[in-house]
Amino acid sequence: MDIESLKDGILQGQRRALAKAITLSESTRADHQAEAQHLLTALLPHTGKAIRLGFTGTPGVGKSTFIEAFGTYLTEQGLKVAVLAIDPSSTLNGGSILGDKTRMEQLSRNPKAFIRPSPSGGSLGGVARRTREALLMCEAAGYDVILIETVGVGQSEVAVAEMVDMFLLLLSPGGGDDLQGIKRGIMELADLVIVNKADGDLKPAAKRAAADYSLALHLMRPKSPNWTAQVCLASALKGTGLEEIWQAVGDYRDKLTGSGELAANRAEQAVSWMWSEIHDQLVDRFREHLPEKLEEMEQAVRDGKQPPTAAARTLLEAFLAG
């Protein structure tokens, strides 16, 4: 692979080069990994200019309809938008976004938009790492807004929150009832709550839900000293509320940039990413280094012949002794 020309292609905003580079970083082959890291190092000075948005929602709330409408709105403002996804459950035969061809049909044909499905297979940590790398590559390619969607349930929201500047939560007009369905932890991650389907007969319910969510947010500890989570109404179907949402994103970005919090968050995120890499790489090497001894100790722990802590220590000492 010619890394130099891949780099030039990305910096010129060529989608083919970008797609190829992301595929390279998703490969598990050691030589591909080395090339991908080489490329990322070269691209790093050209990253950081986008606003990084995390995005999640309860099933049926209209996530794809919303991303399609919001993404299209942003491109109409002259912005380039990349949509990435994290779905740890996605199988080998494909990612979540393009696996279902009907999702975001309009946006996927838009020359100012780039849509990439979730890297497939592997642990959440592995999927998250590849998405972080794709994010940096999209930034180097000149995308202004990076939207990272969570598809799977569970821990993926936390993984996304750890790689973005702002976290958006899409909820339905179900109001209080819907609140029961979302984990409190996810509500706490939100910087902006969007009540979708605020149209037609659903509009009054959406307004009531927005009031309920506002109240719930006020009872929570704010994530940032510079920002209080807000609630917006929207209709992805009718394309309303998008301007207000983009305005709120801009306010958030201004407040956190002005106070230095945005840069500090990104710096911390990069360091914790490094630590999770150390953790994963250590465990991989550990497993490769001592397969028989590992099996033996696992059995001893399973049979109750060794306490887990002592077994771990014995194994670590053997590993460090080389």
Ligand SMILES: Nc1nc2c(ncn2[C@@H]2O[C@H](COP(=O)(O)OP(=O)(O)OP(=O)(O)O)[C@@H](O)[C@H]2O)c(=O)[nH]1
């Ligand atoms: N009335 C109304 N219906 C909407 C709106 N947005 C989405 N819907 C409908 O809600 C249903 C679910 O929408 P999807 O966009 O497929 O969303 P989702 O179920 O969250 O699915 P994924 O995108 O696959 O996560 C569809 O029937 C949409 O037409 C809206 O703003 N108003």
